[in-house]
Amino acid sequence: MKNRVTKAIFPVAGMGTRFLPATKSIPKEILTLVDRPLIQYAIDEARAAGITDFIFVTARGKYALEDYFDRAPELESALRRAGKDELLETLRTTNMESGAIAYIRQHRALGLGHAVWCARRLIGDEPFAVMLPDDVIAAETPCLAQMVEAHAEVGGCMVAAMEVPADRASAYGILDAGAEKGPLIQARGMVEKPRLGEAPSNLAVIGRYILTPEVLGNLSRIKPSAGDELQLTDAIAMEIEAGRPVHGFRFRGERFDCGSKAGYLQATVAFALSRPDLRDEFAGFLDGLNGFRAAAQ
Ligand code: G1P
Numbered sequence: 469m470k471n472r473v474t475k476a477i478f479p480v481a482g483m484g485t486r487f488l489p490a491t492k493s494i495p496k497e498i499l500t501l502v503d504r505p506l507i508q509y510a511i512d513e514a515r516a517a518g519i520t521d522f523i524f525v526t527a528r529g530k531y532a533l534e535d536y537f538d539r540a541p542e543l544e545s546a547l548r549r550a551g552k553d554e555l556l557e558t559l560r561t562t563n564m565e566s567g568a569i570a571y572i573r574q575h576r577a578l579g580l581g582h583a584v585w586c587a588r589r590l591i592g593d594e595p596f597a598v599m600l601p602d603d604v605i606a607a608e609t610p611c612l613a614q615m616v617e618a619h620a621e622v623g624g625c626m627v628a629a630m631e632v633p634a635d636r637a638s639a640y641g642i643l644d645a646g647a648e649k650g651p652l653i654q655a656r657g658m659v660e661k662p663r664l665g666e667a668p669s670n671l672a673v674i675g676r677y678i679l680t681p682e683v684l685g686n687l688s689r690i691k692p693s694a695g696d697e698l699q700l701t702d703a704i705a706m707e708i709e710a711g712r713p714v715h716g717f718r719f720r721g722e723r724f725d726c727g728s729k730a731g732y733l734q735a736t737v738a739f740a741l742s743r744p745d746l747r748d749e750f751a752g753f754l755d756g757l758n759g760f761r762a763a764a765q
Pocket residue numbers: 580600603639640641642660672673674675699700701727
């Protein structure tokens with residue numbers, strides 16, 4: 469199949485300072501939503517989209533993340549002996565086939581664009597995905613799978629997009645939005661973290677990308693911009709300037725910003741409520757809280 473997307477880059481080198489002190493010894497990608505680490509949600513979404521090669525851009529202190537994807541033979545045999553097949557099956561989904569996963573070190577924290585550039589030698593002449601595990605998206609059809617399907621039609625570069633309130637635009641990459649066709653928005657430009665009141669639209673880039681190899685070439689030419697960092701947004705914007713197609717994609721689903729404490733807590737509640745084994749007990753607890761709050765007012 470033409471333009472099949474089989475490789476995904478996961479930039480996971482960030483220090484997670486917003487979650488200190490927890491992230492002093494645990495990578496933030498290992499923080500759990502209910503009982504699964506954030507990174508597992510991203511991996512599952514990637515697999516559902518047909519990704520077979522997983523490239524992690526890591527940094528010092530991320531050992532727990534590498535260990536997480538290793539087999540745990542002692543644990544597995546203990547579970548087997550105890551006849552705990554369901555737990556064994558749960559563990560199985562965390563195992564990676566040998567050779568399916570690669571770790572690249574980002575030696576200096578120079579920005580998202582630099583992190584993706586670090587993986588350039590593992591990407592061939594084919595489109596590839598970038599997934600930011602902080603953005604957790606609950607969706608019936610996983611977000612990246614929606615994008616891969618749309619990408620097969622239009623090619624070029626594609627970024628997940630959603631509307632954000634005007635006063636939040638400066639926290640995101642923002643699209644200069646052109647013509648829309650169904651979920652696709654033609655991008656006329658893209659700007660990283662525009663100043664308040666200067667955003668070209670309220671359509672924000674969310675952490676799912678399908679990019680062409682040309683973007684990797686652009687990444688070696690960009691200069692630091694927003695936050696004095698090398699920005700992926702700028703390398704994608706260069707594709708627009710070169711006259712090649714870049715689309716925003718309005719995905720169907722709910723996005724949680726698990727890079728922020730409030731978003732992480734919201735995701736925890738939403739995912740707990742969507743779990744058949746927890747729903748009733750947890751919903752009962754939340755109802756109780758509402759009563760408690762009403763009584764306090
Ligand atoms: C990154 C990207 C930004 C995008 C955002 C989505 O920013 O640089 O373009 O809108 O992710 O979560 P960060 O959140 O790392 O500052």
